[in-house]
Amino acid sequence: MISPCCQTHPSRNKKRVISVAKSGTFFIVPGVVVIIWQITAVIFNQPWIFPTPLSVLTVLMHPLQDILASGSLISNTLASLLRVVIGFSVAAVTGVFFGLLVGSTAWLRALFGPMIEILRPLCPIAWMPFAIAVFKMRTLPQIFGVDYSGTILDEVQIGMVFVLFWGAFFPIFTNTCDGIMGVRKNYITLAETLGADKKTVVFRVFLPAALPMILTGLRLGLSLSWFVLIAAEMLPGTTSGLGYLLFYASGLAEMNVVIACMVIISVVGASLNGLTLLLLKKMVSWHGKEV
């Protein structure tokens, strides 16, 4: 006879089985892909075109080791992340601010609308030559009069930040704008009849009501700036970052390094997306359930 303390609820057991089955399913497809990849690579036997997963794993297992005299995987990933964080942060602050302003003011929308619609579809990478011409290869510390700081900040070129800013700005701005314009009139009336002035309505009604859309804009902006960054780092004049390392290694036919970079780009991109999704879920749990 099983003592009561050792008994588990049948539905809990069922849930556990489902959860184990789910996590098993999660690994089935990647596992099969890796096995097929390994077999094909061994048969093909041309590692400069098609490396084995084991050789890629070897690169990934030594993230601190210098690769092709271009820094380690970690240092290049950090340089890329720092550029994205700075470019995205500037876009987030300005995008939300101007989105709030334009979304809540009809005449500003009429004034800036056509200009925004012309600039919005422009691919951020198209700004790269302009950014290089204007900012040269000037780095962030140089803006503050420090030629060489000896820190990772020396890897943050202003031109790159400018391009990332353009990449992230429009999704954030347009989503904030749409979010503000879509706020239910009842909430505004309710706040006003409870005595709220314009400032209170903006910060206590418009902002929280539009938060789901703002967070969606931030999520899109972050994903897009990560995309843009990798492409921008492949352009001439860059000496660090995952995009640079990927492009440099491909020129030297080090395909295992190329694929290792691709894996990191995917994992970092998915993690950033996962983090923002988590934030979205936590901060606006009420979204979609308004009554």
Place this chain on the structure above:
Amino acid sequence: MNNQNIIELKNISAGFDNGKQYLQVFDDFSLTLGKGDLNIILGPTGCGKSTLLNIIAGIVPLQGGILEFKEPNLQNNSRLVFQHYTLFPWLNIIKNVEFGLKIRKIEKIRRREMAEEMLNSVGLASFEKHFPHELSGGMRQRASIAQALVTEPGLLLMDEPFGALDDFTRMELQDLLQKIHSKNNITTIFITHSIDEAIKLGDRIILLSKQPAKILEDIRPTEQQTANEKEALYSKLRQQLHQQFLIHK
């Protein structure tokens, strides 16, 4: 019931553009409302009941005529209760109730005490940490009544607040409103489609015609004292009101 007039609408005209055409909702419309009355505005759909409420709240501007408040600052001290989207979905119930108090810069501890007391009086003491979507329709309306009343308004404007509720919950909330009204005698304007609700709640029932709205009936059902007289009046009123609905259908 009180004879002292508190709101006067004199020969007002008002309307709005619905995107296709301009709708003249009121034309040379006059109405006087007494202090402390629970006024019911009854009428067919689209007759201008909600517009009248919004005019009094200052949301819809007048094209002509005069809207006069006999008490200073009464319009600013009015609170609205709607049928839908009546609470902020991003705030929990107690924070929703505290919203108006926070705007008035009432100290945090006092604010919490007042909100708790109000939630207790509407029977939601144990739901203060819940979000609106976690409550039933009736509970949400209780919370929105608490949100409106906690700031001690001089005028309560209710736009079909119980319209989306089931009969049982509706009756419960009607009782709650009667209890609150008999306790603090706030002048209330209550919009409804329901004749039963009008008869049950109203100190005064104003029946409006279709646009441009005119007053078809202005009745004080609770003036009758005895139960029998009251019952007879109820039947008569019901018949009259039904007839008005049929004529203007």
